Amino acid sequence: MGRVRVRYLGYLAEYAGGREVEVEVGESGARLIEVVRLPPDVSPDDLVFLVNGRPAKPGDRVRPGDTVSVMPHISGGAPAPSYIPVAAPARATA
């Protein structure tokens, strides 16, 4: 057994009840998504995850001693305005 430290940034800290919590995991660790506490209506796709300061995915394995950071997208990280994929300059009509 050991502990994973989980840091919550932005509004996620309000939901998680603190900016930093510790979670017990077994020696073999756990999937990242299992150690974070998220609001029910928030998709992991809408968040940024780091493990020990390096980019990570929700399915990555975390082990005792690791630090997980979870944070919302900010300033333009919202889902792409993908009404028209960029393939070429748009046509000239208005």
Next chain:
Amino acid sequence: MKGWHGRLLWVDLTRGEARSVEYPKEWALNFMGGRGLAARILWEHMPAGADPLGPDNLLIFAVGPLTGLPLPSSGKLVVAAKSPLTGGYGDGNIGSMAAVHLRRAGFDAIVVRGRAEKPSMLVVRDQKADILPAEHLWGLDTWAAERRLREDYGRNAGVLLIGPAGERLVRFATVISQEGRSGGRPGMGAVMGSKRLKAVVIVGTGDFNLHDQREVAKLGSAAYRDVKRSKGYSFWMRQGTMMTVDWAQENSVLPAYNFREGVFEGFKGIDGYRMEELKVTQRGCPNCNMTCGNVVRDAEGELSELDYENVAMLGSNIGLDDLAKVAVLNRLADMYGLDTISLGGTLAFAAEASEEGLIDERIEWGDFDRFRDLIREVALRETELGNLLAEGTRRAAEKLGGDSIRYAMQVKGLEVSAYDCHAAPGMALAYATSPIGAHHKDAWVISWEVATDRFSYGPEKARRVIELQRVRGGLFESFVTCRFPWVELGLDLDYYIKLLRAATGVEYTWDDLYALADRVYALVRALWIRELGGWDRSLDMPPARWFREPISKGPLAGSRLDIEKFRGLLDAYYELRGWDERGVPRRSTLEKLGLGFTVETLDRLVGLTP
């Protein structure tokens, strides 16, 4: 025509004249307002190669069809001109009651040319405009001058003005409003100063000339409601953009010591939680229900309005870890009328140049007292060093010579804003291709980038940068409204197209709007080429430091950009935009976008690729 007034207020300060003129309807439909309209006016009416600080430059204050309407965060206008800092197209947006009043006065833009003989101000009351003496205001800081103007013109008048830095033609002087709102990073305040125009006061009482006022009100009301219901709303109201300090530190993109590092050991002294301890009140632009101006009591007992950019650039980037002191530097910048981002970059340049022995004076990182004095010296061009730094980092480095350009963190002459890019090639591309120089407002791609594959140089990054540039830089800058409801709290973009249809009666599609955004970008690039008299893709490269000197601290220590891979990313960007390998729009692209009027000039200057 509904949704626009179809009129400009054309002011000639040399002649002392102001008159209302109509402009082509086609410009409104195809360039919309704000940046798009300003770029079109500059192309048509500014003589090519005009001196940015001379009478021929045009200073433009432009609104758009959504400005001032009862919808979230609509109290914005664009201020644009040829930039004295970069020599190319320059603009910025500013939140101010002046935006709402300009629309109510019945104009889509104010265009100012010439130079007044003596310090002057422009006072617009609906369709009446007067050029009045302003010698009593010249020399006053922006706060004192604005208070005087409010005594004369009323508490709710729209006021835009410059401080002593603009008067002295500091090349990164901005236009200020409401004691803390600042716009026009690439020296729009210096352009205003060169015209001896201290202030613009606007009082408008007319209507917006809308196609369907009830529908606008209905949609606006729903949009306000959605903003407030956003998951992030309560935390946003606590910290606003200041939450980004922690975010940037976690992601190793918080600039420290002139962008040598992406983490800062003293970040807790300047972050959003520290700000909450100092917070006194909150301010915002007109029509905003997610006010982002966090006002704190600074180390000298005065009020200072903070956001992430000024805190990172005047905090971690100069090695200062005390938010109350950072707030003093920020307040002084606002009072003198200086851009906090370029100021932070310039002070950091001075500290590093000092460390490297390129200037005689010793300037220590984090030395609050020295930086405080230096801001005055820059704003007033008081000392030799202040005068040098008032030129911005690129010119200062050129004058210092030697290896000093290494320490000038800028693109096209505009200092980089507060995201370190040693390990963020997409964000570096956003800076490199921003239409005004290294600014984040057009494509803040870093959040998406760190959540996907931050080390990739794949074409998906060029696509994403263009997507963001289209929406943030192309559309919001032309609507003209604040992008925060969308980017920060996820307001559905479809609101904007519905609002636009209701306001104008024009059945715009997303296809039309993206075409419009691409048109504006290509026109801005055409202006750059015309004003510089040519083009070279090295102008679209980020600072060399990010390629040559890896960061040494934090979890990403050792990271730096790969120059060959970055060149490939830039190629992908050009191709998607329909620009050639030099970064010049192809003839076919210009024609497809309806910019045929630029072809002859550009072909003569650089020889267009078919």
